[in-house]
Amino acid sequence: MKIVEMYGDSRVGVIEVPEPEPRDNWVIVKVIASTICGTELRSYRHGERDFNSHSYNSGHEAAGVVVKTGPAARIAEGTRVAVIAHMGEQCGQCWYCHQGLWLLCTDLTEGGEEYLGTHTQYISRPDTHCIPMPDDVPFEIGSILVDAVGTPYRAIRRLGVNGFDTVLITGLGPLGASAAIICERLGARVIATEPAEFRRSMARDYGVDVAIDPVSEDALERIIELTDGRGPDVALDFTGYTEPQMLCVDAVRVGGRVGFIGLKFDETPDGPVPRPTPITVAGHLLPKELTLIGSWSVAPHEMLELFELVQQGLPVEQLITHRFSLDEAQEAYETAFNQRGCKVIIDPWA
Numbered sequence: 001m002k003i004v005e006m007y008g009d010s011r012v013g014v015i016e017v018p019e020p021e022p023r024d025n026w027v028i029v030k031v032i033a034s035t036i037c038g039t040e041l042r043s044y045r046h047g048e049r050d051f052n053s054h055s056y057n058s059g060h061e062a063a064g065v066v067v068k069t070g071p072a073a074r075i076a077e078g079t080r081v082a083v084i085a086h087m088g089e090q091c092g093q094c095w096y097c098h099q100g101l102w103l104l105c106t107d108l109t110e111g112g113e114e115y116l117g118t119h120t121q122y123i124s125r126p127d128t129h130c131i132p133m134p135d136d137v138p139f140e141i142g143s144i145l146v147d148a149v150g151t152p153y154r155a156i157r158r159l160g161v162n163g164f165d166t167v168l169i170t171g172l173g174p175l176g177a178s179a180a181i182i183c184e185r186l187g188a189r190v191i192a193t194e195p196a197e198f199r200r201s202m203a204r205d206y207g208v209d210v211a212i213d214p215v216s217e218d219a220l221e222r223i224i225e226l227t228d229g230r231g232p233d234v235a236l237d238f239t240g241y242t243e244p245q246m247l248c249v250d251a252v253r254v255g256g257r258v259g260f261i262g263l264k265f266d267e268t269p270d271g272p273v274p275r276p277t278p279i280t281v282a283g284h285l286l287p288k289e290l291t292l293i294g295s296w297s298v299a300p301h302e303m304l305e306l307f308e309l310v311q312q313g314l315p316v317e318q319l320i321t322h323r324f325s326l327d328e329a330q331e332a333y334e335t336a337f338n339q340r341g342c343k344v345i346i347d348p349w350a
Contacts, residue, residue: 011330029124103297134311163187177342180207188234
């Protein structure tokens, strides 16, 4: 079967590898749609991982059909599934696993050779990673729900965003755009900051009321002005950069809620290092009585909620701007890296 390998230095290739076989409670999923995430773009550019290992090939967002099952699998062949974007197997025994929050498992195993990236034709995964999809939810939609939509949704859900809120979103990449769509659906007013003109031009389509260029104008001053001097009720950062993160903390109103979803690294000789964010208890949390959360991924029960929202008309299909075959992987990555679109889909069978 074909699979995309990443070599760093902005290069990818397509190679042939044997098809995987299931074991125990694992299943084989025929990948119908897979998407490119910002996580892959960092590796695409810098190549800090061991690319001699197939477990580090590209892709972690996918949907498809179960075609083979291991002897202990609890999902049937022929089931349409969205594949949760985790490269590790939960223990099933800790408190978090018992609460259905295995994304927070305290004994999550590291992904190995079995965890092929999703930019391929077949993948092997534990059955718990495969969330059955309704027949009327397209595979492409399933592939973007597992991360690009699911991770923002988890943050928005935990922060209790509602129709009385004004929400600030910093960064209108795929996750920020997803958040705008969800917040608009909930009836919230959405203000966004985004330096890229192309992304700002799409802001209205995502439900953004006002899109601010933080390069050409004072974003904090404009946000405060737009909220009658109070600040937004909720602020969500999807950039991972220090300045937008601090803008969220500085702009949000007293008693406001802040969610951090973006993650950025500085490349060093010793490998990637997360960028610091100078938020302090004395300078920010106590005097403004803020609520701060992070969102790492989506939980299985939240995926079921997202399926229902899609069935009710949540317009996440507009996030998809480009489609490529596996053989066009280099062009697909260049498109995503150069921000010429929003969500880029790879079709392994095109």
